[in-house]
Amino acid sequence: MNEELKEIVEGYRTEGIHISDEEVNEILWLCNRKMEISKIEDREEYLPLLFKDEVKNYLFRRGVNAVTLLRSLEAKGICVQYAE
Structure with a gap:
């Protein structure tokens, strides 16, 4: 994984x-598969854009x-406490 993709992940973290x-x-993997199926030629340029969206x-x-x-748990009567 290149630095640009790592920065995207680190931003969320x-x-x-x-x-x-x-x-x-x-x-x-999903991004690479989508680019393969779509026959994207310039994968290195397109990958960061696709990865960010995915x-x-x-x-x-x-x-x-x-x-x-x-x-679903609440509907079954199971007590759920939400963290604030």
Whole structure:
């Protein structure tokens, strides 16, 4: 992973958003696969743009999934305490 991609990840981490190295590797794999399928020729230039969007999309989906899980637990009568 190049420095530009590391800076993107570190930006989220310094904001207190946890993203593991394994998650970063999955996102990087997804980006490479998308570029392969789309036959992107200048991958080095395009990768940071795609990676930044895919990290944001991943974190958004993770947040939606967490809220959905919490609502499901509440609907089942399981007590959920929110951290503030």
